Amino acid sequence: MSFSTANIGTIGVVGLLGVGLYCLLITRNLIKLVVALQIMVKAAVLGLVAAGSVSGQVQLSQSLAVTVIVADTVVAVIGLALAVQVRRQLGTLDVGDLSQLRG
Amino acid sequence: MLLYALLIALALVCAIQAIRAERLLTSALWLAGVSAALSIVFYMMGAYTVAVIELSVGAGLVTVLFVFAINIAGEDLSFPPPLVPKPLAWALVIAAVGLLGWSALPQSAAEVPAQESTFAAVLWGKRGLDVLVQIVLIFAGVLGLLGLLAETKAPLDQSVAQEVIARREDELAALQKRVVERERELA
Numbered sequence: 527m528s529f530s531t532a533n534i535g536t537i538g539v540v541g542l543l544g545v546g547l548y549c550l551l552i553t554r555n556l557i558k559l560v561v562a563l564q565i566m567v568k569a570a571v572l573g574l575v576a577a578g579s580v581s582g583q584v585q586l587s588q589s590l591a592v593t594v595i596v597a598d599t600v601v602a603v604i605g606l607a608l609a610v611q612v613r614r615q616l617g618t619l620d621v622g623d624l625s626q627l628r629g
Numbered sequence: 630m631l632l633y634a635l636l637i638a639l640a641l642v643c644a645i646q647a648i649r650a651e652r653l654l655t656s657a658l659w660l661a662g663v664s665a666a667l668s669i670v671f672y673m674m675g676a677y678t679v680a681v682i683e684l685s686v687g688a689g690l691v692t693v694l695f696v697f698a699i700n701i702a703g704e705d706l707s708f709p710p711p712l713v714p715k716p717l718a719w720a721l722v723i724a725a726v727g728l729l730g731w732s733a734l735p736q737s738a739a740e741v742p743a744q745e746s747t748f749a750a751v752l753w754g755k756r757g758l759d760v761l762v763q764i765v766l767i768f769a770g771v772l773g774l775l776g777l778l779a780e781t782k783a784p785l786d787q788s789v790a791q792e793v794i795a796r797r798e799d800e801l802a803a804l805q806k807r808v809v810e811r812e813r814e815l816a
Binding site: 541588590593 | 630633634637640641644645647648653656657660663664667670671674675676678679682683686687690691694695697698699701702703705707709711712713715718719721722725726729730733734735736746747748750751752755756759762763766767769770773774777778
């Protein structure tokens with residue numbers, strides 16, 4: 527396996543996705559969960575841009591990446607607002623304590 | 630090529646530090662490091678617009694949002710055991726990463742030079758619908774944020790309610806008195 531741009535980019539994508547997935551599984555802190563999501567979305571954006579640069583369609587990959595970044599920012603804003611409200615109402619950031627929400 | 634590898638390694642180290650950090654604020658700052666390293670990679674790959682947006686939005690705006698939220702919510706320094714046992718989490722992550730790496734590596738595509746129109750032509754021409762969706766998404770995000778962070782009105786205080794009742798009774802008594810006087814005048 528030669529260490530071309532495409533291979534290095536793909537290794538970065540796989541590594542970042544792994545780190546984000548591990549954090550998503552292991553953490554119970556609501557704000558940390560948003561951090562994990564951010565890491566995974568950054569991996570997705572890196573994958574898009576690397577694929578675009580390898581296949582010679584940088585501009586198309588850029589326009590897709592911009593959409594992903596906008597959606598990701600909105601998700602981060604809503605997630606953080608939810609975390610703040612949960613902290614205000616329940617006094618905790620622990621996902622395990624959200625069992626009060628059970629019907 | 631070495632610079633690519635170094636920057637990707639830097640991004641990975643920053644990501645690992647972000648999930649290992651015990652304080653949330655430190656975690657948010659390491660996340661900004663991931664963004665900064667990746668934006669340099671994007672620039673080197675020729676995606677200049679995304680590099681600028683990633684640096685300003687990913688490393689700037691989102692970090693400010695995180696710091697703001699952590700300041701409001703406060704640090705939660707208790708470390709309860711994870712809901713998923715650690716060995717299971719490791720097994721799942723290794724399986725996912727292994728499958729992904731197995732299907733995606735090695736990349737054999739030959740590098741083709743870019744022969745495209747400008748970014749603006751592609752964004753507004755080919756992907757015009759995406760721009761509309763982004764606008765709708767931003768509006769939905771703003772409305773959702775306003776709905777989530779709206780201050781709920783507290784119920785009326787008992788003393789205030791009683792005060793209102795007392796004032797109404799005073800007014801009623803004054804009115805009755807005036808009616809009685811008027812009747813006396815007429816009679």
